[in-house]
Amino acid sequence: MAQQSGNDLKAVMEKLLQAFEDEVDSELPHREVLDHIFRILKANKEKIISEPPEVGKKEKLPELLRSIGDALQQCKARSKQQQSESDKAKSKKMTMPSVSDCNPFKSRPSQLSVDPLLEQTIAILGDVPPPSPSPDQDAGEETVTEYYEWTTSYVDESRIYGWDKEANEVVDALVGKEGEDEDQVLFRTAGIAGIHGSGKTALAQKVFVHDRIKDAFPLRLWVCVGPPDHEDRFNLLYRMLDNLGLDTAKVEDIVDKADVVVKAATDEDKDKSRIGVLLFILYVTLYKTGYLIVFDDIRAYSDWYSNLTLQPPKDGEWYERLAYGLPKARKSAVLVTCRSEDGAGVMVRTGGVFHPPKLEGEEGWKLFHREYKEAKDKDKGEEEEEDKLYKELQEMKEEIIGKCLGLPVGIVQAAKGFAALEHEPEADAKDNAAADQAATSKDRTWTCN
Numbered sequence: 001m002a003q004q005s006g007n008d009l010k011a012v013m014e015k016l017l018q019a020f021e022d023e024v025d026s027e028l029p030h031r032e033v034l035d036h037i038f039r040i041l042k043a044n045k046e047k048i049i050s051e052p053p054e055v056g057k058k059e060k061l062p063e064l065l066r067s068i069g070d071a072l073q074q075c076k077a078r079s080k081q082q083q084s085e086s087d088k089a090k091s092k093k094m095t096m097p098s099v100s101d102c103n104p105f106k107s108r109p110s111q112l113s114v115d116p117l118l119e120q121t122i123a124i125l126g127d128v129p130p131p132s133p134s135p136d137q138d139a140g141e142e143t144v145t146e147y148y149e150w151t152t153s154y155v156d157e158s159r160i161y162g163w164d165k166e167a168n169e170v171v172d173a174l175v176g177k178e179g180e181d182e183d184q185v186l187f188r189t190a191g192i193a194g195i196h197g198s199g200k201t202a203l204a205q206k207v208f209v210h211d212r213i214k215d216a217f218p219l220r221l222w223v224c225v226g227p228p229d230h231e232d233r234f235n236l237l238y239r240m241l242d243n244l245g246l247d248t249a250k251v252e253d254i255v256d257k258a259d260v261v262v263k264a265a266t267d268e269d270k271d272k273s274r275i276g277v278l279l280f281i282l283y284v285t286l287y288k289t290g291y292l293i294v295f296d297d298i299r300a301y302s303d304w305y306s307n308l309t310l311q312p313p314k315d316g317e318w319y320e321r322l323a324y325g326l327p328k329a330r331k332s333a334v335l336v337t338c339r340s341e342d343g344a345g346v347m348v349r350t351g352g353v354f355h356p357p358k359l360e361g362e363e364g365w366k367l368f369h370r371e372y373k374e375a376k377d378k379d380k381g382e383e384e385e386e387d388k389l390y391k392e393l394q395e396m397k398e399e400i401i402g403k404c405l406g407l408p409v410g411i412v413q414a415a416k417g418f419a420a421l422e423h424e425p426e427a428d429a430k431d432n433a434a435a436d437q438a439a440t441s442k443d444r445t446w447t448c449n
Contacts, residue, residue: 024196171212174213176188186332225296258274280325308326376419
């Protein structure tokens with residue numbers, strides 16, 4: 001079999017890395033070991049060409065990459081199987097007249113082992129330790145929590161290019177189409193799904209400040225949920241109540257003195273009861289008026305976030321679902337954003353799930369131009385009389401935007417990267433190349449003598 005080139009191996013690694021990135025929110029078996037393997041692949045992607053492994057190790061690399069790909073597919077299949085079996089178990093549990101908080105279902109032990117793959121990966125490419133926490137970071141706290149950028153409802157609409165049609169479609173889903181009886185449905189839901197950097201938050205912000213939304217809902221609330229490790233339900237509910245104008249100190253006092261909390265037998269039961277009381281307070285507070293709530297960047301696809309259209313139980317526990325704290329008595333709506341389309345569908349149920357369109361053509365170039373100029377001005381301190389590099393980039397704008405796949409985050413990073421470069425005239429570039437070649441030739445002659 002012909003030996004794969006460095007470029008071929010790099011392409012295979014990029015495809016593998018993207019496949020793993022697509023599962024960032026999935027509960028894959030062997031997640032810790034897979035994270036370790038793909039951390040090594042990511043660190044070695046560029047080195048495959050510049051610093052290829054030793055001949056013996058390089059010959060083993062294609063087979064290793066195939067094995068890693070197969071293992072990832074098996075883990076994905078196992079994850080879906082376990083989720084399906086768990087859903088069936090939960091469905092059966094809900095039909096029982098009396099249930100406990102414990103799910104008796106237990107998945108079968110996994111027979112798949114990826115540990116040997118990790119050992120092979122380290123043997124061929126070397127080990128890459130996890131990022132070290134900063135000195136100010138608490139022990140045990142994951143690095144991701146330090147870099148998470150919390151979103152807000154504030155948006156400068158002049159900095160969002162295009163998407164008017166898509167924003168109007170989401171607004172129609174939340175308010176009702178113009179001309180129809182908008183008050184016919186009291187509670188509506190919608191979701192926005194897409195990969196990281198696709199513009200979910202920007203589209204949601206555009207919807208949040210839309211004139212029809214402002215006219216339809218007297219109360220609008222933006223809630224940034226955050227990644228799974230930020231899933232603190234107490235914190236989420238207290239933030240919502242605080243933004244609604246309640247005194248959280250008094251709320252905490254009411255919660256702690258509630259009979260259902262005082263009489264709870266265990267600490268776990270007390271926490272559940274506290275969540276239930278907080279959801280009841282949220283329900284009473286929101287009941288007074290129509291509202292729109294945006295839950296941005298939900299990544300913990302647990303039952304607590306599912307089916308936001310549910311009414312609170314007449315006989316049952318309020319803590320079980322976020323939906324119970326959202327009254328449906330007046331014209332109201334909820335918009336969620338997340339990376340998983342299936343996750344969004346589970347949350348909004350009959351509501352539509354929308355996707356931010358790609359930024360292409362002139363709209364994409366407007367974003368590139370703005371970010372390039374801002375980065376250039378910041379680096380230089382003053383604007384140059386003529387930017388020759390930018391003129392050359394303009395001639396390649398379709399190719400540049402195409403390479404970014406229409407993703408806003410890709411366009412922004414490309415613009416900042418180009419802005420950091422210094423323009424080298426073509427004639428000077430040829431002279432420099434000739435000089436380098438001459439110097440190399442001279443060195444070789446000297447060495448031979």
